[in-house]
Amino acid sequence: MKILIVDDEVIIRNGLCTVIDWKELGLTLLPPASSAEEALARIPAEKPNILLTDIRMQGMDGIQLAHEVKRLLPDTETVILTGYDDFAYAQQALREGVTDYLLKTSRPEEIIKAAMKAKQRIMDKWENAKQETMQTAALRSQLLDRLLIQGDESSLAPVQAWFRKNGVQPDESSLAPMRVLLLAATGWGDGALAGLLLGAAENMLYELLPAVTMLKADRIVLVVREEARVSDCGGLGRAIDRVRQTLKCTVFAALGRSVASYGELQDSYREAGTVFAYRGLLGAEGLYTSADIADRCGGRTVCSQKEESELAAILMSNNGADLRHWVNRKVREQLEDSAATPSSVQAFLQSMVIAGHRWLERSQGGGKPEAALHTFEVDSRAEDEVFKLLSSVMAAFHEAIADKPFAYIQKSIVYIKEHLDQSLSLQQVAKFVHLNPNHFSEVFKRETGLNYIEFVTLERMRRAAEILQESQAKISEVASRVGYEDIKYFSQQFKKHTGRTPSEFRQSVKD
Template sequence: MRLLIVDDEVIIRTGLASVITWHELGIEILPPAASAEEALTRMADERPHILMTDIRMTGRTGLELAEEGLKLLPELEVIILSGYDDFSYAQQAIRQGVTDYLLKTSKPEEIIKTVLQAKQRITERWAEKSREGQLLRENRQRLFTEWIINGDVESGPCPVFLQQGMNVQSDCYSGKEQIQRQVLILKAAGWSRSSAALLNFAVQNMLEDVLPGAIAHMQKNRIICVVQLPLNKQEFQFTLGIALNRIEQLLKCTLRAAVGLPCREIDHLHESYRTASMAYRYHGLLEDKIWKYEDVMHRKGGKTVLHHEEETTLGTILLDNDSIMLTTWIQELIAELMLDPEVTPESFDACLHSVVNAGQRWLIRTMRAIGREDLERFEPWMPDPDAVVGELRDLLFHHLYGLMYAYHSQMGQGRTTHVQKAIAYMESGLAQDISLQHVAGQVHLHPGHLSELFKKETGVTFGDFVTEMRIRRAMDMLVVSPAKVSEVAAISGYEDVKYFSRLFKKHTGKTPSEYREEALSYKPS
């Protein structure tokens, strides 16, 4: 695709022609023209597809050049170069059919985006005009999807574009060294959301230019690429890194690639895609630019649930309405998960869900403690599957902050008694110190006064209330947790498991083991 730059200022026209590596974008740069008159004399022979012209020049203006150029080449894409003083003039040019405009002060990446948009429009027009070409492209995309993504190798003969250098049938191997291929899945970022499709289009085109034998295919917000491996496979990751760096530098973007298992036979390309897809799921957990399936295939999974101490700490932070400590707690938890060499996307997601559930349980307990059980339905925790760690961290903070705000906004409505605040504090933690002296200090009352108020408002003593609360929590844990009875006792605040068992039977009529066995027997399978 050919680009002609026209400007009567030599610095501008030579700068635009040389500062950007146009050929790596699939653009052939024609010798720049110094005037509209020169451009018009050359256009019939050189037939540029894109014209980038200054709006004010000695002799004919850029608008006059555009008008004459469009008569000569109706499919010409015209980009006007404008100074700040010509802004309204440029707007008028667009109304007259000029494709787009650029300020002369535009950064190289802005110029690249504008030219790539023009290139994409031309490509789309060519496809529309050439029904045969469009059908071929659609058929190639369909075959790529069937063979590589879906693995439907029985759907028909092997596509010609996949056959070069590879075994089509596993029984035809002649002993000659065969070319190996593997599938990459790439994620491109760095442009605005509205330009994401254009960025993927540009990356797809450049991959096929910078990686010999590459076949690229866009799938939603990622790029699937079949690449040809050199005989020395150890060099490939280095070569791929250089190629991605070139594309990043030119397009001012960031690229990351997950690499599947290599294969010699076309029938196995789907397996390479499948393993690349599994590796791609780690893009939010790894900082590497390029990583292989072999790097993550043996991971067994990290922590999936919060420990009781962590849930207690979270409850205390939410009760204290401390957004700074909440931010720090989330950052430390995610850093811990990320540092675990066994972490997988499944275990990471499960642990974040555990945090969300812990926050929701805290809100239910504390709201019940202050006599308010008319909670609105919780917003579901459904992060974007492509979200990176930083985005997940922010989403988790906003979710927990919403729970914290829901509680404290209710506390601010109407009068909340000291006893209700004390109960909310006790309900917010699991194994923390819930002695009368400690809780009284949290609500700023003398222990004796709190004890009197507690008996008056609840009808039971502070000690009996704490015992009932601990037994209630133990009952819940025995049903939903596989923890041993001794562990449940310790979590509930009892170091002596025999004393705990006697107390539990006194309140429930059953031993902890009997209660668990009976509860599980009624639990639906």
């Protein structure tokens, strides 16, 4: 905050400058002026917040100066100093916008008190203006939000005035084409820095484009007037490049269709939102429209059986590095798929997590998987999210068996369940848990109540029954999925354990 002292008496002028420590009071002392005319010439450039001036000077007096300052800088506080204790002068000064009146004989503490009062009044004005600006901006954003999201035109008048003021609409007689632009700027980190970057980007775009803007969550919403070489696709691209280069950040922008009325802005906003949802699939930066996603029909939505087996083996191994590598590879495959859509990626990522929970439930002898639905960021952050969820599954399994005696038997059971479609010799499973086959066979029977062959056969029959209940797979396919090449032998084993042939069992389930 700046203060300017004006007095034609050099002793008074210098005394006021040196006796009081203005810096300590939080005021920047401008070079003093020896006349009202000098002060008036300097005021437009130096813009003092407080004016401390003599009332009687050669030429223009302090009251005339106060009048001119009020016209040029309405918020400047003027304090009059005079050697004449003249009430009539004081009244005239107050009418000209002077906020305080002191005698030159006043003690320094009285002058300081008057200056501090003036400073406080200015700070109060600033705070009130700030609150008013924030309230006005909040109201405009609320009305614009209502117009774009709900298509509500009931409070259109303030929005129209705002659009005209910012150059989106030239006048009331006609409407220029408009488009909605959604923009995200990243690269400064998270938290407060991310908010600062968005604010800085919004300010730049406000200066560069005929637009109204508002901040909404992690993005900037702009309604721009469509104008050749200014805010068409080329013009918007140049403005976005300017923001990116100036602020050293990454900018992703989605542009909605051109519309010719306020009522259609909702359509433009929705289209921009649809394109914005592809952020992470289209690329980290650039300006995109609906044409860029027109050919995307959706990628894979479900993990394959092979992928589930890969995941199961990794979860069993308790190897975090292998899990991270596998997750990153699978997520990147989805993000790089030219057919992928946000919904197909979401579904596939959810399928990965469900596959992990399904494995955990099987390994613990449970039924259906208990995997909560998650909404994933459709970008590289999804790798961390999926890895975190699957890591918790892996940790849950290994923590559960860690305190159990003969934990390796539990691991071997899970291994058997995950490899029922393969040849499963006792030696193979014993090797997996790093035990001598004879010792493993002995402990396995003691812990499960069944010998190894009986247990494997029972698990194969259970799995076959599940497949027959849940799918219309052919009997030959069911046999293959539980490790039998001979369909006749499989059918015999199945009837031995269930009392029905596979076909009879399937029919009984339907009935």
